[in-house]
Amino acid sequence: xxxxxxxxxxxxxxxTGLVYGLMALGLSVIFGVVRVVNFAHGEMTTIAxxxxxxxxxALGLDPLVMMVPIAGVLFAFGYAMQAGxxxxxxxxxxxxxxxxxVAVAIIIVNVLLIVFGPDARNVQTSYAYDSFLxxxxxxxxxxxxxxxxxxxxxxxxFAFFRFTLIGKAIRACADNYTGALVVGLDVKHLxxxxxxxxxxxVGAAGAMLALLVDVTPALGPAYTLLAFIIVITGGLGSxxxxxxxxxxxxxxxxxxxxxxxxxxxSMFSFGLLVLVLLFRPQGILGKRLS
Amino acid sequence: xxxxxxxxxxxxxxxxxAVLLAALLAAPWMANDYLLTVLIIILYFxxxxxxxxxxxxxxxxxxLGHAIYVGLGGYAAAALYVHFGVGPWIGLAAxxxxxxxxxxxxxxxxxxxxxxxxxxxxxxxxxxxxxxIGFDHFRWVGGSSGFFLPVANYxxxxxxxxxxxxTMFYYVxxxxxxxxxxxxxxxxxxxxxxxxxxxxxxxxxxxxxxxNTFRYKLYAVVISAGMTSIAGVFFAFYYxxxxxxxxxxxxxxxEMILGPIIGGVGTLxxxxxxxxxxxxxxxAMQNILAALGFDIPxxxxxxxxxxxxxxxxxxxxxxxxxxxxxxxxxxRKS
Numbered sequence: 001x002x003x004x005x006x007x008x009x010x011x012x013x014x015x016t017g018l019v020y021g022l023m024a025l026g027l028s029v030i031f032g033v034v035r036v037v038n039f040a041h042g043e044m045t046t047i048a049x050x051x052x053x054x055x056x057x058a059l060g061l062d063p064l065v066m067m068v069p070i071a072g073v074l075f076a077f078g079y080a081m082q083a084g085x086x087x088x089x090x091x092x093x094x095x096x097x098x099x100x101x102v103a104v105a106i107i108i109v110n111v112l113l114i115v116f117g118p119d120a121r122n123v124q125t126s127y128a129y130d131s132f133l134x135x136x137x138x139x140x141x142x143x144x145x146x147x148x149x150x151x152x153x154x155x156x157x158f159a160f161f162r163f164t165l166i167g168k169a170i171r172a173c174a175d176n177y178t179g180a181l182v183v184g185l186d187v188k189h190l191x192x193x194x195x196x197x198x199x200x201x202v203g204a205a206g207a208m209l210a211l212l213v214d215v216t217p218a219l220g221p222a223y224t225l226l227a228f229i230i231v232i233t234g235g236l237g238s239x240x241x242x243x244x245x246x247x248x249x250x251x252x253x254x255x256x257x258x259x260x261x262x263x264x265x266s267m268f269s270f271g272l273l274v275l276v277l278l279f280r281p282q283g284i285l286g287k288r289l290s
Numbered sequence: 291x292x293x294x295x296x297x298x299x300x301x302x303x304x305x306x307x308a309v310l311l312a313a314l315l316a317a318p319w320m321a322n323d324y325l326l327t328v329l330i331i332i333l334y335f336x337x338x339x340x341x342x343x344x345x346x347x348x349x350x351x352x353x354l355g356h357a358i359y360v361g362l363g364g365y366a367a368a369a370l371y372v373h374f375g376v377g378p379w380i381g382l383a384a385x386x387x388x389x390x391x392x393x394x395x396x397x398x399x400x401x402x403x404x405x406x407x408x409x410x411x412x413x414x415x416x417x418x419x420x421x422x423i424g425f426d427h428f429r430w431v432g433g434s435s436g437f438f439l440p441v442a443n444y445x446x447x448x449x450x451x452x453x454x455x456x457t458m459f460y461y462v463x464x465x466x467x468x469x470x471x472x473x474x475x476x477x478x479x480x481x482x483x484x485x486x487x488x489x490x491x492x493x494x495x496x497x498x499x500x501x502n503t504f505r506y507k508l509y510a511v512v513i514s515a516g517m518t519s520i521a522g523v524f525f526a527f528y529y530x531x532x533x534x535x536x537x538x539x540x541x542x543x544x545e546m547i548l549g550p551i552i553g554g555v556g557t558l559x560x561x562x563x564x565x566x567x568x569x570x571x572x573x574a575m576q577n578i579l580a581a582l583g584f585d586i587p588x589x590x591x592x593x594x595x596x597x598x599x600x601x602x603x604x605x606x607x608x609x610x611x612x613x614x615x616x617x618x619x620x621x622r623k624s
Contacts, residue, residue, distance in 0.1 A: 092606060094352060095346065095555060096602060099598065100603075102548075104595070107599070110588035110589070110591040111592055113587055113591075117587075221541070225415065228412050228415070232409070232412055236409075263427070264427055267423040270416045270419050270423070271420065273416045274413065277405055277409060278399050279403070281403060281409055
């Protein structure tokens with residue numbers, strides 16, 4: 001009996017972790033190519049979550065279906081942000097980029113607060129309380145859909161970077177900035193595309209997160225931190241690492257919530273982060289930085 | 291000693307500094323209670339900004355988790371005061387020791403394992419957040435429901451046990467800010483200061499010149515941590531309450547470093563100018579919006595974000611280097 005509870009919590013933690021992993025994948029892609037740490041990442045996620053909530057409450061559109069258009073909206077947002085704001089900051093020192101993105105984050109949180117107010121909002125789908133019975137396991141249907149969608153989106157992104165010409169060009173920029181310029185790649189455009197793709201991941205993850213948690217503007221900073229923890233655990237710049245990190249963090253938090261108290265759960269993810277930073281600073285799947 | 295301190299400082303800068311100090315010393319006679327409170331907040335941020343600047347501005351180590359030192363300092367002194375009746379000045383010594391130890395641990399772990407740049411910044415966030423949640427569950431000091439000091443008696447100023455009127459706290463904070471300013475000036479002109487700047491500009495080159503970069507980076511973290519914890523003790527005795535969600539929150543760490551970044555990282559005046567600008571702006575916004583009857587939560591912060599954005603776009607090095615040029619103060623230091 002007891003073992004089943006642990007297994008159930010573990011499966012639920014892994015599925016939620018996958019969605020977190022997709023959000024963090026966006027951060028990882030952006031850092032891996034543009035070398036800018038997106039301090040407004042969680043805030044962008046809340047934008048996607050609010051778009052999903054508004055579409056659902058106003059038009060009754062299911063966030064799982066709207067995932068693709070929401071990702072599109074966030075792609076445009078990300079492209080514009082990189083092209084308009086961050087590209088001029090590429091050669092600025094780290095703290096300067098940091099302030100720029102913190103300013104963006106502050107603006108996003110508070111504009112959301114002005115527009116939507118501080119109260120939590122959620123999405124109640126018809127299948128919100130459905131679950132699958134697999135042997136002794138009882139798994140939330142919503143989480144299964146979200147987990148499956150995450151795997152699909154991540155696979156599509158992998159394929160894009162691996163097999164398309166633009167994906168190759170972006171990887172070339174990541175490998176060697178000057179080299180990419182020399183062979184005539186439009187680096188600024190590719191950077192903007194990358195930021196857009198990262199933001200699209202955030203859009204898809206945000207749409208699914210709207211199904212899993214209640215949305216408030218205050219979630220933004222917490223998700224930014226969560227994304228940091230995940231990508232650093234998995235390996236900043238490594239795409240499979242982000243998903244693995246997400247799963248690990250989801251599992252750790254679920255287990256900590258079960259064994260200790262739910263309010264202390266993120267302490268364990270921070271503990272994990274500290275351990276990883278100390279003993280494998282490049283992350284579990286990351287490459288050694290030169 | 292004094293001669294060495296003043297070496298290389300333009301005369302005009304010295305005069306301006308004297309005027310500023312005189313104005314700050316005289317402020318309690320002219321300011322009302324509200325203005326005095328705002329001035330205390332400004333000095334608080336000028337002081338913590340100066341402390342943070344030692345690490346980032348001088349030695350180039352970006353910390354985004356400085357709230358941990360404020361929190362540890364505040365909690366250490368407050369716990370000694372409440373549980374054992376130990377006065378704040380003795381508590382201060384304990385607070386500094388604990389914060390320095392914590393800084394040494396973080397620095398040791400990070401620098402020993404070669405954690406740097408963005409990774410170091412995120413490590414500092416991780417430690418601060420770890421402390422926040424840890425203190426949320428630390429029953430001895432009240433856990434998440436907060437830790438309270440007996441409320442100050444405003445009628446009598448007792449400097450020894452740090453209980454008294456806002457005016458007393460104002461002068462304590464002013465003294466701290468001036469002391470930090472002088473200390474930073476001395477540090478910058480010292481051997482350690484030049485080592486730090488070498489590390490900041492190019493760590494590999496610094497090491498190849500024979501500078502023990504591990505040791506000097508560690509010094510920067512420890513000194514910065516100790517200085518910051520003093521602000522924590524002040525915070526605890528001034529506000530008389532401590533909540534982990536408040537003191538350790540990442541928002542506090544960010545607030546603390548916005549001033550010096552806006553003012554100018556690595557400059558001595560940057561943190562002071564930045565604190566005046568940011569706190570002044572934020573309070574002015576509050577009043578203007580209230581006067582207009584525009585009372586929407588978030589409006590002030592959103593505008594604040596826009597201002598931040600404009601400063602970082604238009605004055606990439608911060609306000610002070612620009613202001614110093616305008617005032618004709620671009621002597622040997624800026």
